[in-house]
Amino acid sequence: MGKTHKPESMIHLIYRYIMVFIGAAMAALAIELFLIPNLIIDGGIIGISLIVNNLTNINFGILIIIFNIPFLFAGYKLIGKNFFISSLFGIIALAVVESQLHHFTAFTTTPLLATVFGGLILGAGVGLVIRHGGALDGTEILGILLTKKIPFSIGEFVMFFNVFVFTWAGFVLGWEQAMYSIIAYYVASKTIDTVVQGFEGDTKAVLIVSDQYVEMSEAIIERLGRTVTKLKGKGGFKDNEKEIIYVVVTRLEISKLKSIINEIDPIAFTTIMDTQEAQGSKFKSAIH
Numbered sequence: 001m002g003k004t005h006k007p008e009s010m011i012h013l014i015y016r017y018i019m020v021f022i023g024a025a026m027a028a029l030a031i032e033l034f035l036i037p038n039l040i041i042d043g044g045i046i047g048i049s050l051i052v053n054n055l056t057n058i059n060f061g062i063l064i065i066i067f068n069i070p071f072l073f074a075g076y077k078l079i080g081k082n083f084f085i086s087s088l089f090g091i092i093a094l095a096v097v098e099s100q101l102h103h104f105t106a107f108t109t110t111p112l113l114a115t116v117f118g119g120l121i122l123g124a125g126v127g128l129v130i131r132h133g134g135a136l137d138g139t140e141i142l143g144i145l146l147t148k149k150i151p152f153s154i155g156e157f158v159m160f161f162n163v164f165v166f167t168w169a170g171f172v173l174g175w176e177q178a179m180y181s182i183i184a185y186y187v188a189s190k191t192i193d194t195v196v197q198g199f200e201g202d203t204k205a206v207l208i209v210s211d212q213y214v215e216m217s218e219a220i221i222e223r224l225g226r227t228v229t230k231l232k233g234k235g236g237f238k239d240n241e242k243e244i245i246y247v248v249v250t251r252l253e254i255s256k257l258k259s260i261i262n263e264i265d266p267i268a269f270t271t272i273m274d275t276q277e278a279q280g281s282k283f284k285s286a287i288h
Helices: 010-038 044-056 060-074 081-099 111-131 139-146 154-173 175-197 213-224 251-264 281-287
Strands: 203-209 229-234 241-250 269-275
Touching: 010 044, 010 060, 010 081, 010 111, 010 175, 044 060, 044 154, 060 081, 060 139, 081 111, 111 175, 139 154, 154 175, 203 251, 213 241, 213 251, 241 251, 251 269
Parallel strands: none
Antiparallel strands: 203 241, 203 269, 229 241
């Protein structure tokens, strides 16, 4: 028999939806009090909604729902029920909160400040929603659906899509506003990465080839508090058996790890690689 998955607890479910709501509210605040007053947009469906809002005066909240929901429904089987419901909740929360902010005065009318801080707050909000199982923009869902039929990756599709959005913004809002919008999009995307991966997400995977692998492993475990994995390998010249130590550490621990390696085996062959994300209870407990 296959494993039965433990259902999500009610407390965790409520917490997750609270965080999605907070993220959506932050995005709404950035859009209504930073971006819209300064004619600055974001990329994706949010960007298209802002342009159409500028052209037609149709409420942004209504537009974001109209433009996103078809992609959510189209990708329902692909993204799963939980992601679909969380995303739908987040998009509706974004629309509702944004509609309540119309009468508030913009935080700044200086385009550069609006670009940087609007991008930061928008990125933090969108990242918070993604981190807790939802999305506020159907662009990537559209990309997943279309890349099965077109010879482009999802990342390439999103990039091409946004080139179209910002070019359109240039004609509608002016090229200076389009350039500010590109900066806001860049700031938001980097902030999203930081929030989704976590501030501890900058991790490094290290491979160490050393004849002193026993002592090396013990030192890493005792002095860094990291678990290590021993891999079997063969030397290229002599075809002799080699033990390879694999360990994942945070960026701040690299210096300490190097000192351990140099102390135990100065001629050890070491490779340090960037990792996108590290998960697992042992890794997390070592951090905290």
